[in-house]
Amino acid sequence: MSQVRVRFAPSPTGFFHIGSARTALFNWLYARHTGGVFILRIEDTDKERNSEAYLNLIYDSLTWLGLNWDEGPKVGGNFGPYRQSERGDIYRDYIERLRGAGRAYEKDGALWFRLPGERYKVFDDHRKKEVEKVKIAPVVIEDRIRGRVERVEDEDFVIVRSDGNPVFHLVNVIDDIAMQVTDVIRGEDHLSNTSKHVLLYEGFGATPPRFAHIPLILKQNGPGKMSKRDQGALIEEYQRRGYLPEALVNFLCLLGWNPGDDREKMPIAEIIRLFDLPGVNQSNARFDDKKLAHMNMAYLLELPPERFETLARAYFERQADSVVAQAALSAPADYFSSVMRLCQPKIKGLEELPAYSAYFFTEDFPIDPKVREKVMAKGDPKARLREFAAALPGFDLATDAGIEQAIKDLAAKLGFGFGDYQAVVRLALSGTNVGPSITGMVRVLGRDRVRQRIEKFEAGH
RNA sequence: GCCCUCAUCGUCUAUCGGUUAGGACAGGAGAUUCUCAAUCUUCAAAGCGGGGUUCGAUUCCCCGUGGGGGCGCCA
Numbered sequence: 001m002s003q004v005r006v007r008f009a010p011s012p013t014g015f016f017h018i019g020s021a022r023t024a025l026f027n028w029l030y031a032r033h034t035g036g037v038f039i040l041r042i043e044d045t046d047k048e049r050n051s052e053a054y055l056n057l058i059y060d061s062l063t064w065l066g067l068n069w070d071e072g073p074k075v076g077g078n079f080g081p082y083r084q085s086e087r088g089d090i091y092r093d094y095i096e097r098l099r100g101a102g103r104a105y106e107k108d109g110a111l112w113f114r115l116p117g118e119r120y121k122v123f124d125d126h127r128k129k130e131v132e133k134v135k136i137a138p139v140v141i142e143d144r145i146r147g148r149v150e151r152v153e154d155e156d157f158v159i160v161r162s163d164g165n166p167v168f169h170l171v172n173v174i175d176d177i178a179m180q181v182t183d184v185i186r187g188e189d190h191l192s193n194t195s196k197h198v199l200l201y202e203g204f205g206a207t208p209p210r211f212a213h214i215p216l217i218l219k220q221n222g223p224g225k226m227s228k229r230d231q232g233a234l235i236e237e238y239q240r241r242g243y244l245p246e247a248l249v250n251f252l253c254l255l256g257w258n259p260g261d262d263r264e265k266m267p268i269a270e271i272i273r274l275f276d277l278p279g280v281n282q283s284n285a286r287f288d289d290k291k292l293a294h295m296n297m298a299y300l301l302e303l304p305p306e307r308f309e310t311l312a313r314a315y316f317e318r319q320a321d322s323v324v325a326q327a328a329l330s331a332p333a334d335y336f337s338s339v340m341r342l343c344q345p346k347i348k349g350l351e352e353l354p355a356y357s358a359y360f361f362t363e364d365f366p367i368d369p370k371v372r373e374k375v376m377a378k379g380d381p382k383a384r385l386r387e388f389a390a391a392l393p394g395f396d397l398a399t400d401a402g403i404e405q406a407i408k409d410l411a412a413k414l415g416f417g418f419g420d421y422q423a424v425v426r427l428a429l430s431g432t433n434v435g436p437s438i439t440g441m442v443r444v445l446g447r448d449r450v451r452q453r454i455e456k457f458e459a460g461h
Numbered sequence: 462g463c464c465c466u467c468a469u470c471g472u473c474u475a476u477c478g479g480u481u482a483g484g485a486c487a488g489g490a491g492a493u494u495c496u497c498a499a500u501c502u503u504c505a506a507a508g509c510g511g512g513g514u515u516c517g518a519u520u521c522c523c524c525g526u527g528g529g530g531g532c533g534c535c536a
Binding site: 013188256265295345432 | 498
């Protein structure tokens with residue numbers, strides 16, 4: 001069998017969203033699974049709505065997700081150009097072939113595709129007008145996911161607008177023929193259009209590709225499919241929020257596909273090995289940001305610390321206008337590194353990082369009044385803090401275990417528990433009751449900073 | 462309105478006619494721990510309705526119902 005050639009064909013008319021990304025992903029997976037070719041083709045025939053910014057967003061998003069294309073803009077290929085706006089000559093040739101075969105005619109300034117068969121007129125009460133229909137056998141589509149689908153396409157349709165621009169159905173089919181696409185993998189929203197496409201293939205005397213219509217992604221709340229306007233729909237939003245692309249890709253794979261067993265978190269190489277079109281579900285899936293967040297956390301936890309640190313720095317750099325980010329970025333490299341190692345196992349996503357780590361980078365952090373009230377209400381925390389400060393010079397701060405032992409010794413000597421010191425020291429050092437281990441905090445902050453913060457706290461509270 | 466399509470816990474899903482209907486996220490409870498997370502244990506939670514076919518249907522067929530999509534000189 002000849003090599004698989006699939007394409008992802010977005011139009012740069014809006015933000016790149018989850019649904020498009022999943023379609024791109026499934027095409028990419030199928031190409032990688034079969035050792036085929038993944039083509040990127042830009043469907044920019046709608047001059048009114050196209051923009052270069054949206055085009056660049058497509059490139060950026062695909063690249064960020066790791067969905068590299070083998071043919072297309074920037075990388076070239078033997079079937080170019082890969083932007084429809086540059087393929088006018090090709091379309092003209094194909095259109096002439098259609099005219100020559102008597103399958104296209106002009107009406108109202110536009111070019112129409114002629115269906116073969118007997119004609120009759122009928123009133124369409126949805127469109128509130130009389131339309132001409134054609135008696136024609138149903139088009140049969142052997143869909144790789146849906147099975148056998150039959151649909152009657154019984155009206156001529158426009159293929160070139162009166163302004164001279166060819167419509168989507170036409171150029172989509174022409175390009176798939178010209179680029180020798182073997183498998184069309186796209187959203188189910190195109191299933192009803194497929195009858196038009198099959199008829200066009202026949203009009204051109206070409207054999208249609210195999211079709212695979214994948215289920216749609218439904219919006220998280222409310223009715224309908226996910227669209228660019230929905231909360232959490234944009235790829236760039238996840239990029240900006242510091243999500244890990246491998247986590248997002250893994251999550252997206254599971255929306256409409258599964259390996260056939262209970263595994264969920266899987267390396268992409270394993271997904272490529274197992275992915276196949278018959279394994280794709282038929283029913284639509286609702287987007288679930290909680291599950292995505294969980295997947296992201298799982299990936300974040302197992303990241304090598306150096307990579308976490310790199311990503312964290314990049315995240316702060318994107319927030320250059322924030323005071324916390326400024327402070328974090330201007331901290332000494334080894335200090336920043338130590339703080340990140342403390343934070344990585346504790347946070348669920350990079351976007352928690354600024355709030356979670358702020359007090360490491362500034363002395364001007366707030367004391368949470370509710371936490372203060374709670375901590376100061378029990379026992380005699382001020383006394384514990386004084387005792388801690390007094391013992392601090394004798395602590396060995398080299399390791400967490402050493403610090404833990406020092407606090408335990410102090411507590412045992414004076415007849416208190418570890419917790420009696422932990423809570424109030426944490427409050428004085430961070431202003432809150434959440435965070436990394438107290439031993440790690442003391443070690444990373446260092447003796448001087450710890451002493452100063454305790455003194456400042458004692459003076460103010 | 463017409464056409465296409467889909468239907469298992471709240472959500473994502475497993476089950477190739479025979480299972481105590483399994484897993485994951487979210488939720489509840491507990492354990493662990495220096496806080497908070499994480500982690501571990503555990504609880505609750507599903508076959509849309511009605512007909513068939515069959516010894517036996519979540520699984521196959523039909524009809525409803527419900528969801529989704531399409532019916533543009535948008536893609």
